[in-house]
Amino acid sequence: MTLTELRYILALQDTGHFGKAAEKCFVSQPTLSVAVKKLEDELGVSLFERSRGQVKNTPIGEQILRQAQVVLQQSDRIYELAEQGRDPLGAPLSLGAIHTVGPYLYPRCVPVIRGEAPDMPLYIEEDYTSVLREKLRNGKLDAIVIALPFNEAEVVTQPLYDEPFVVLLPCDHPLAKKTAINNKDLERENVLLLGEGHCFRDQVMAACPNLRKHATRDERLLQSVVEGSSLETLKHMVVSKLGITILPMSAAQVAPYGQGVLCTRPFEKPPYRTVALAWRSSFPRHQAIDVVSQAIKAAAPGLATATAA
Template sequence: MTLTELRYIIALQDTGHFGKAAERCFVSQPTLSVAVKKLEEELGVSLFERSRAKVSCTAIGEQIVGQARHVLEQSERIRELAQQGRDPLGSPLAVGAIHTVGPYLYPRTIPKLRELAPQMPLYIEENMTATLRDKLRNGSLDAIVVALPFTEAEVVTQALYEEPFVVLLPRDHPLAAQTAIERSDLIQQDVLLLGEGHCFRDQVLEACPGLRQQLARSDRLLQSVVEGSSLETLKHMVASQLGISVLPLSAAQIGPYGDSLLCTRPFAGTPPSREIALAWRASFPRHQAIDIISRAIRAVTHDAQMAAPQS
């Protein structure tokens, strides 16, 4: 039994197809098929049920593939330990962030990281929470920046900062005449939200239950919710007079539109907000690297206050 064979069966379970599994592992299909068959013969059990339509795990195969994932994770820890022994701040650090944080945090944080750890190569990506969770678990990412609550077995989280939500409006919108927006003011408005699967969408609907109720109604004539794929898309749509939106303060900068087109207004009373945290595997050995990225994020969010100017 080899680690390569374990990678093969994990890829086969993930894809349900010998050809796709082979592509993922960068080998030919016959090579992967022979290796999987050899492993089954060595173990004396069938790991997969094979049909023309799909390849699926047997009951015992599910357990063995699950253990294989654990073995590969531990083997990666051996490499990480070796890297730590060489230089914890000299090896690449892979960091992920949710879509509603990455575009606004990375440009501020990366220069600070370069200042604190100039020799540490950095890989960054943006994705949805579920994908970041999977990549953190399988070792593709070393740390992720997500919104709380976030729970995962054997993962440590550290709160970094909290930011309020604000309302983004066209400058000539009737609500722009108010100094603060009541949550009830959003009812019967065309509120632009992120599409399903984005945690920020869920946070807005939780903070403004009236919007959730309207989403559940079959009658959409009085209020429409246009779903965008990014916060920047929503900002463009607001600038095009298609409605208003609720954004985290860090994303609410009106940028190239200027004061003549857009403005932001706070919520009245205690505003809805979100807490952003850093998460990493408890077994990740490069504690100095985690400390550096935490320090960098805290520094830039404190200095900039993660706020767009109110206008």
């Protein structure tokens, strides 16, 4: 049994196809097929069920593949430890962030990271919390930026900054005349929300449980139709006067639409989220984590600005 064979079977699990798994591993399909069969013969069990155009795990294969993932993670740690001994800020770092943080944080914090660690290649991505959690757990990401609460075994979380929520609305909307918004003001408004799966949607609903409390059936139907896939989509919807929305302050910049189009208003008692950095407790490059953490904290004051008409 070799680490290469373990990588092959994990690639086959991910793709469900011998040809695609071979491409992912940069080998020919016969090479990968022979290696998988050799491992199965050595173990004396079938790891995969093979059918025309489809490959899926056997029950025992599922267990072995989970252990293979653990073995590869531990082998990667050996390289990480060696790299740390040479230069903890010289090896690549993979950083993920949730969709409602990444677009507004990365432009501010990445230049700071570059300045502090110019020789550290940085790979960034955005995704849902659930996807980032899995990638952190299996070693595909080194650290992730998420909103608390976030609980995961053998993962360290460090709160970075608190970010208030604000209301975004057209400047000619009646609520724009108010200096601050309370929850009751929103009860009869068509408040545009992110779709299911976004943690920010859950945070808004928790902060404003009476949203759409008095909505009619037709209004509730409209609400379901105009749920957005991103905060930027919600902003475009507000410009189109489909409703108003609630955003984290970092996303509430309205400059692209020009003066007098959109404005933001604070809440009388501002709800907020706590943004945090999370990484595996076994991750050895603590100096790299410190650089990222400090860069995000340095960028945070710049996030707490929103344009108001």
